[in-house]
Amino acid sequence: MPGAPLVCHVLLVEARHGLALIDTGFGRADIADPKRRIGFYRHVIRPLLDPEETAVEQVRRLGFAPADVRDIVLTHFDADHIGGLADFPEARVHTTGDEWEAASSRRTWLESSRYRPAQWEHAPKVVTHGAGGEAWRGFTAAKRLAEIDDGVVLIPLPGHTRGHAAVAVDTGGRWIFHAGDAFYDRSVLQRTGRQPLVLTVQEWFVAHDWPRLRANQERLAELHRTDPDVLVISAHDPALFEHARARGAG
Ligand SMILES: [Zn+2]
Numbered sequence: 543m544p545g546a547p548l549v550c551h552v553l554l555v556e557a558r559h560g561l562a563l564i565d566t567g568f569g570r571a572d573i574a575d576p577k578r579r580i581g582f583y584r585h586v587i588r589p590l591l592d593p594e595e596t597a598v599e600q601v602r603r604l605g606f607a608p609a610d611v612r613d614i615v616l617t618h619f620d621a622d623h624i625g626g627l628a629d630f631p632e633a634r635v636h637t638t639g640d641e642w643e644a645a646s647s648r649r650t651w652l653e654s655s656r657y658r659p660a661q662w663e664h665a666p667k668v669v670t671h672g673a674g675g676e677a678w679r680g681f682t683a684a685k686r687l688a689e690i691d692d693g694v695v696l697i698p699l700p701g702h703t704r705g706h707a708a709v710a711v712d713t714g715g716r717w718i719f720h721a722g723d724a725f726y727d728r729s730v731l732q733r734t735g736r737q738p739l740v741l742t743v744q745e746w747f748v749a750h751d752w753p754r755l756r757a758n759q760e761r762l763a764e765l766h767r768t769d770p771d772v773l774v775i776s777a778h779d780p781a782l783f784e785h786a787r788a789r790g791a792g
Contacts, residue, residue, distance in 0.1 A: 550622045551777050552597045553720055554604070555711055557691035560612030563633075564709045564720050565777065566597050566626025572661070579660050580621050598629035613690045617722025617777065618706040619645035621658045628664045636687060638698055639670040641705025644750075652750065653704070671696055678710065679769060680761070699724045701755030702748070710772070719774045721762060726778050730759050731766040 553564035572579045573591045593599060598608050608630055615636045616624060627635060645662075648654040662668075671685045678684035678695055685696040693712030700706050702723040709720045726745060729736040749755045766774045 551720075551775070551780075552600075552626075553709075553711065553718065554597075554601065554611075555691070555694065557613070557694060559690055561601070561606060561610045562613040562615060562690050562694060563597060563611055563626075563630070564615050564711065565617055565623045565722070566614060566629070567595070568622060569596055569626030569629045569661075570598065571628045572621075572625040579625060579658060581655070581658055583621055583656070583658075596629065597626045613687075615687065615690070615694065615696060615709050616641070616707075617709060617720065618703040619657055620703065620723070621656065621661060623722070623777065625661050627662060627666050631664050631666065633666070634689075635666045635668045636690075636696065637668065637670060638696070638705040638707050639672045640698070640700065641703060641707070642668055642670045644704035650750075652748065656703070656748065673698075679765060679772065684710075699758050701751050701758050702745075704750050706750075715771070717772045719765070719772050721774055721776050723777055724755065724762060725759050725776050728776075728779050728781060731763050731774055733763050 550565070550567045552567045555562040555564065568580075568591065570593060573593055573596070576584050576591060601608060601611060609632055611630045611633050613636060614627065614630060614633045618641055619637065627633075644653055645657040648657050673683060675683040675685045678697060681697045683698050686692055687694045687696055695710040697708045697710060698705070699708045699721065706722060706724065708722060708724060711718045711720070725731070726741045727737045745755070746752055762774055765772055
């Protein structure tokens with residue numbers, strides 16, 4: 543995004559079995575050693591590497607200890623979503639089996655450049671969730687992560703990466719649907735076709751499966767249109783996230 547540093551939103555959930563994070567953003571180790579941890583990608587996304595912005599510092603500012611974060615649910619393993627894992631070494635890390643396999647094996651050129659094994663060299667406790675599941679609002683393979691809370695649901699949404707997923711969180715009558723990088727800009731939900739071209743090009747360039755990503759965007763637009771109980775947000779759209787924050791507080 544020329545002219546603006548990347549934002550990557552993280553959700554903190556007070557779940558039944560402790561705190562849970564949805565994605566981590568960059569972490570303290572990334573700031574200490576961006577060349578090794580993030581690689582060339584740091585020149586493309588130009589993250590705002592400020593320790594105060596890390597999830598672990600924000601958790602502390604809310605009065606919690608990092609060890610209170612028992613679970614982390616990942617939308618995918620891209621560097622800007624998982625760098626903070628090392629700040630929560632005791633947490634269980636939930637992901638789809640496909641995404642863990644993609645990050646571990648790094649089979650394609652795209653996968654070997656986007657995934658940064660240095661970010662998980664501390665050997666986190668990865669819990670993979672396989673194919674199959676239950677229906678959730680028109681999605682067929684949703685997984686209720688009861689070990690965290692019945693109101694946390696992992697929904698496979700491959701396209702951006704091989705095992706990308708969305709995470710839905712029940713905030714008490716209303717769901718926040720964190721779609722990760724399944725889309726970037728809110729215009730995708732409204733089907734206005736007004737997404738800036740630079741974002742569409744970027745979306746295409748880093749997509750593992752572009753037709754699938756586009757098909758999923760149709761489904762997300764439909765969800766946004768037909769289900770007022772579900773607030774769909776993405777990791778990198780600041781306006782949508784502010785909207786979710788305002789509603790969550792209200
Ligand atoms: Zn991202």
